[in-house]
Amino acid sequence: MLIKMYNPSKEIELKGPKPVFAILAKLDLSREAHLVISGDELLPDDAVVPDDGEIEIRSVISGGRR
């Protein structure tokens, strides 16, 4: 699957199918600080992203940067 992130922009390839919570865990991203979006739909924790899927992982932390 193709994973897009912004600020800074990057793209990551990951083998699917995988549920959302497993994708976040694999990338070591906190589920309190990230949401997963497909198109303009929000994907819940247990939604499974297929191998040919495309998603955006959006950071929700504002007002500060690393």
Add this chain to the structure above:
Amino acid sequence: MKCRRCQIPAVIKLPRHNTAFCRDCFEDYLHNQVLKAISANKMFKKDEAILVAVSGGKDSLALWHILNKLGYQTVGLYLNLGIGSYSELSQERTETFAKGRGLELIVQNYRKTYGLGIVEIAKESARPPCSACGTMKRHHFNRIAMEKGFSVVATGHNLDDEASRLFGNLLNWQRPYLEKQSPTLSDNGGKWARKVKPLYRLPEREMAAYAILNRIDYILEECPKSKGAKMFVYKEALNKLEIASPGRKLAFYLGFLKEKAQLFPSRIEENPNTCGECGQPCQDETCGYCRLVARVKTKVMS
């Protein structure tokens, strides 16, 4: 995963409430959290017009959207700080949002008013950008609220903003800041607009989810001058605690609000004087904003 209320597929899981919601139930839940914040702190009445400070980010635009949906009378206030493409883009997002909903938006542009952006203003006044920015914002929120007859200004500070600030204030034992931190700030005996934070019960994750579900096109970029590295670390630390023990963040902040009166018996925190320059309440003869602007003017003119 099913919605706890109506059993259709859920769009979001809320571990802190041990539940999951579909789109409509999530919206209901979130609106109720805002209403709870408003009534618990007597933020404003149903017929009171509210000036909503908007930045183009998810929290402030979502707040405006929510208050409007709940039937409050609102006008937006956007300050263009003159920080290059960041300001241009955030103004554009805010204007598009307002236009699409037929909402009134007041725009104040620093470059038009001062001939300088906030970065130059901070530099000329020898102040850190975020500190100068805070002083300027407070002044304009108050000034515009008073000029246009608003008794209350609402900002989009969420639970993570408030809890991380509290965390930082405690780590550094900033007693004066702890005394002041609150979801509502006094109106200084009616001489000032009341400042309120109706989103203080809601974490960032839920606000971002709400913005996405409501197709609010907000700016993802952060202010390039925000040096919030420390705040980021505090937010990350609190998120770790939240994952280990869901609900921790809200309990931390609400606990503080409950204990605050006893821990920090507050002095009556009114500013006794009126600034000779701009007429806003202040501690001394001239307020911080007017001193800052005077310093910039002398520097630029010399």
